[in-house]
Amino acid sequence: MTAGIEVINTTKQYKVFAREKIDALRDVSLSVRKGEYVGLLGMNGSGKSTLARLLNGLLKPTQGKVYVNGMDTADAANLTAIRRLVGMVFQNPDNQLVCPVVEEEIAFGPENLELPLAEIRRRVDWALQICGLEEKRHHAPHLLSGGQKQMAALASVLAMLPEYLVLDEPTSMLDPNSRRMLLGQLDLLNKREGMTIILISHNPEDLLQADRLIVLDRGSIAMEGTPREVYGNQKFKELGLNAPALYQLIGQLESNQFPVPDGIKSIPELVEYICQE
Amino acid sequence: MTGMKLGQYVYGDSLIHKLDPRTKIICCTLAVISVMASVNLYYLLFLLLLMVAAIIASRLSLAFILKSIWQIKTLLLITLLLQAFLTPGQAVWNIGSISMTREGLIIGSINILRLIILFMGSLILLMTTTPMKLSTGIEYFLRPLGKLNIPVHNFTTIISISFRFLPTLFEEASMIRNAQKSRGSQFDSPQLMVKIKSYAAVVIPLFEASLSRAADLGEAMDSRCYTSHPNQIRMSSLKMTGRDAAALLLVLVIVLAAVPAGIFLK
Amino acid sequence: MPGMIEIAHLSHTYAAGSPYKVEALQDINLSIEQGEFLGLFGPNGSGKSTLVQHLNGLIRPQKGTVTVCGLNASDPKASRELWKKAGLVFQYPEHQIFQISVYDEVAYGPRNLKLPEATVKERVCEALQQVGLLQENIAQLPPVTLSGGMRRRVAIAGMLAIQPEILILDEPMAGLDAAGRSLILDIIRKRQQKHETTVMISHSLKEIMAITDKIAILDEGSLVFNGEVKELLTRPEVLAGYHFELPEYLQVVYELAARGFEIRTNISSIREAGGEIIKLKQEFEQRRSALPEQIRQPAGKGDQ
Numbered sequence: 001m002t003a004g005i006e007v008i009n010t011t012k013q014y015k016v017f018a019r020e021k022i023d024a025l026r027d028v029s030l031s032v033r034k035g036e037y038v039g040l041l042g043m044n045g046s047g048k049s050t051l052a053r054l055l056n057g058l059l060k061p062t063q064g065k066v067y068v069n070g071m072d073t074a075d076a077a078n079l080t081a082i083r084r085l086v087g088m089v090f091q092n093p094d095n096q097l098v099c100p101v102v103e104e105e106i107a108f109g110p111e112n113l114e115l116p117l118a119e120i121r122r123r124v125d126w127a128l129q130i131c132g133l134e135e136k137r138h139h140a141p142h143l144l145s146g147g148q149k150q151m152a153a154l155a156s157v158l159a160m161l162p163e164y165l166v167l168d169e170p171t172s173m174l175d176p177n178s179r180r181m182l183l184g185q186l187d188l189l190n191k192r193e194g195m196t197i198i199l200i201s202h203n204p205e206d207l208l209q210a211d212r213l214i215v216l217d218r219g220s221i222a223m224e225g226t227p228r229e230v231y232g233n234q235k236f237k238e239l240g241l242n243a244p245a246l247y248q249l250i251g252q253l254e255s256n257q258f259p260v261p262d263g264i265k266s267i268p269e270l271v272e273y274i275c276q277e
Numbered sequence: 278m279t280g281m282k283l284g285q286y287v288y289g290d291s292l293i294h295k296l297d298p299r300t301k302i303i304c305c306t307l308a309v310i311s312v313m314a315s316v317n318l319y320y321l322l323f324l325l326l327l328m329v330a331a332i333i334a335s336r337l338s339l340a341f342i343l344k345s346i347w348q349i350k351t352l353l354l355i356t357l358l359l360q361a362f363l364t365p366g367q368a369v370w371n372i373g374s375i376s377m378t379r380e381g382l383i384i385g386s387i388n389i390l391r392l393i394i395l396f397m398g399s400l401i402l403l404m405t406t407t408p409m410k411l412s413t414g415i416e417y418f419l420r421p422l423g424k425l426n427i428p429v430h431n432f433t434t435i436i437s438i439s440f441r442f443l444p445t446l447f448e449e450a451s452m453i454r455n456a457q458k459s460r461g462s463q464f465d466s467p468q469l470m471v472k473i474k475s476y477a478a479v480v481i482p483l484f485e486a487s488l489s490r491a492a493d494l495g496e497a498m499d500s501r502c503y504t505s506h507p508n509q510i511r512m513s514s515l516k517m518t519g520r521d522a523a524a525l526l527l528v529l530v531i532v533l534a535a536v537p538a539g540i541f542l543k
Numbered sequence: 544m545p546g547m548i549e550i551a552h553l554s555h556t557y558a559a560g561s562p563y564k565v566e567a568l569q570d571i572n573l574s575i576e577q578g579e580f581l582g583l584f585g586p587n588g589s590g591k592s593t594l595v596q597h598l599n600g601l602i603r604p605q606k607g608t609v610t611v612c613g614l615n616a617s618d619p620k621a622s623r624e625l626w627k628k629a630g631l632v633f634q635y636p637e638h639q640i641f642q643i644s645v646y647d648e649v650a651y652g653p654r655n656l657k658l659p660e661a662t663v664k665e666r667v668c669e670a671l672q673q674v675g676l677l678q679e680n681i682a683q684l685p686p687v688t689l690s691g692g693m694r695r696r697v698a699i700a701g702m703l704a705i706q707p708e709i710l711i712l713d714e715p716m717a718g719l720d721a722a723g724r725s726l727i728l729d730i731i732r733k734r735q736q737k738h739e740t741t742v743m744i745s746h747s748l749k750e751i752m753a754i755t756d757k758i759a760i761l762d763e764g765s766l767v768f769n770g771e772v773k774e775l776l777t778r779p780e781v782l783a784g785y786h787f788e789l790p791e792y793l794q795v796v797y798e799l800a801a802r803g804f805e806i807r808t809n810i811s812s813i814r815e816a817g818g819e820i821i822k823l824k825q826e827f828e829q830r831r832s833a834l835p836e837q838i839r840q841p842a843g844k845g846d847q
Contacts, residue, residue: 043720043721044692044720044723056500058500087500088496090493094490095489096497098497100408100409100437100440101409104510107510109501112501112503113502117513121510124510142444153497156501157501177587202720202721240721242721248792249792249813252814252818258820267798268798270795274795274823452633453639455596455601455633456636458626459631459633460655460705461627482638485641
């Protein structure tokens with residue numbers, strides 16, 4: 001069984017208000033290796049949310065194929081296994097939590113997998129601990145802040161022990177502190193637990209930690225590469241997008257004969273590097 | 278903070294709070310049966326005393342319960358009057374061709390007493406049991422229906438999602454109300470049409486939000502492989518203890534003792 | 544001359560006397576002049592929403608006074624008129640849309656003002672034009688068929704049609720992508736150019752700094768700063784708590800300054816920041832080449 005997610009020549013069409021067909025995605029191909037941190041950048045209408053939902057079988061391609069660890073998402077028999085492997089976190093923190101108690105919410109996934117009670121308990125404890133929600137265990141979700149709700153949604157997905165985490169604009173409804181907390185958590189999951197992360201956003205600032213960037217524009221992949229490659233490319237500006245401020249600053253320095261090495265992705269790293277010069 | 282709503286759960290760790298919800302459901306059911314089947318004034322007064330004892334044992338505010346009973350005074354009054362005027366017997370007061378009878382007044386009073394006992398029982402149940410524990414208890418009893426292919430677990434999922442979002446809906450309603458007030462909606466206008474339109478300005482957006490929420494929740498549930506399954510964590514939290522055995526025994530004795538005493542006449 | 548909005552010793556406590564008590568506002572003193580564009584910044588729970596809800600009559604002052612356009616907010620009769628003077632646009636205002644057509648939705652406010660239908664029509668057209676939606680029969684369309692960004696503009700138009708003297712926007716660009724943000728920014732800038740009194744709440748200093756010079760900062764119910772952005776940048780003790788909200792180039796520069804490097808901190812663009820860092824490096828190179836051959840060391844760690 002080949003590991004990784006493969007999207008092969010996939011097109012997705014919708015009928016809008018029973019009038020015309022629109023192509024949300026047009027002949028898109030990409031692959032994600034295990035352990036990668038991929039950032040998917042696209043404005044509203046670029047097809048990024050459609051692509052996210054193709055990855056765990058919520059949507060099936062009109063044409064083309066999507067494989068998760070070798071399993072075809074169009075085959076209904078595979079769906080449970082695929083959805084166990086590909087965990088999805090959505091944009092609206094409130095609209096993902098169905099249970100009246102946080103602990104039950106996290107147990108929701110494992111319960112659906114019909115695991116024994118002891119195993120469910122173990123996973124709930126682990127997910128609560130890794131997401132810093134132990135104190136909120138018995139709370140009702142409406143008492144949590146937006147950021148905590150999103151962490152609860154993440155924890156409830158982690159409890160299914162996925163191999164891939166797909167997050168569709170998870171920070172766009174969060175305040176800055178919660179946003180940093182969530183992005184930090186994702187970084188931790190990727191670096192420490194080896195979780196494959198596919199983070200979808202319209203805001204390049206969210207994707208600073210990504211190893212690889214894919215830029216979607218009107219249903220097709222417009223650019224792909226490391227963040228430096230993508231942001232430094234003229235085409236990026238032509239798409240009407242703005243590179244993150246950090247990279248703009250690096251660009252400034254580079255164009256004035258102050259080379260900055262590729263691996264630098266955050267403000268502390270940049271400052272450290274400058275201090276050493 | 279808005280005032281406490283009728284029948285809302287009140288946190289506490291009294292004897293009654295700690296009882297298993299199934300015990301409380303059984304006791305309530307037995308109480309309902311015995312109230313409905315009995316016409317003896319003294320037995321009903323005894324049950325009323327029992328309710329008051331339960332209220333004290335659960336450390337609920339007796340004043341609040343009495344105030345709540347006062348809220349249904351119209352219903353009680355109508356019950357009394359209907360019975361008083363429609364029961365044939367010795368007339369006490371005449372209005373035109375209809376008359377209020379002594380028998381009517383007695384039966385009416387007994388009916389009011391029954392309603393008050395049932396009302397108090399329900400309040401005690403709702404105020405000492407969290408909605409989730411309550412529906413888990415109900416699901417426990419409905420489990421055998423699952424054998425008949427009735428999706429019992431879906432029933433509890435629906436209830437639990439409703440409870441989960443009730444506070445959220447209240448908050449959203451409040452926010453939308455403020456937003457519409459900021460555009461000149463008058464929720465306390467004396468004109469009915471204006472008032473209705475103002476409330477429509479809250480209900481419609483709430484409804485739309487609920488529809489899109491339902492779609493989102495469906496996706497989130499599907500993504501976590503939702504199928505109708507018994508909730509093990511929730512079920513495992515229900516435990517009967519000695520307390521429950523004692524309570525059940527007590528209620529059973531009271532109800533059964535009424536039978537040989539020939540109280541259940543008709 | 545008294546300002547358009549005068550807030551004196553305003554305090555507000557939620558659920559006073561109960562275990563859930565929250566002191567949302569503590570002794571706030573703030574004055575907003577006519578034509579001013581004020582950015583109101585503060586983390587979640589700092590009391591920003593509570594404060595602005597006093598300005599349009601939603602909340603009556605518990606302690607202290609609030610005067611808006613001469614009206615005293617504590618007076619029950621006057622406070623019922625406040626919504627006409629101070630228009631408060633909530634977060635995600637598109638969630639309050641309930642009418643069947645865009646026209647009716649935008650007309651809701653003017654109709655509540657009891658204006659004649661002809662005036663209502665004028666107001667609706669003007670408002671739709673201000674938000675850039677006066678095209679192709681959009682007025683007849685049901686709002687539900689429009690995109691999220693367009694619905695937000697409809698909601699804002701609904702408030703603009705009331706033509707309040709003061710406009711208060713609570714996180715107007717929340718949840719929008721770059722294209723959506725720039726459209727809203729256009730509306731805001733137009734208002735600024737016409738010197739119309741506006742208060743914008745944001746939890747991003749970057750956003751506020753991009754639009755206005757005047758900023759007030761609330762934290763846990765207290766006003767910790769009220770003045771110009773220029774002055775704020777010279778007050779590291781205030782900035783200390785929020786330095787993540789600053790533009791990235793400023794963060795880099797402040798961090799370098801904190802480590803002892805001599806670098807100018809009152810800069811206002813990425814280019815300037817880049818320039819300052821280059822200058823720093825060049826100074827370093829110069830100092831290094833001035834040292835005798837033997838002492839010359841790679842990577843001056845000792846200089847930190």
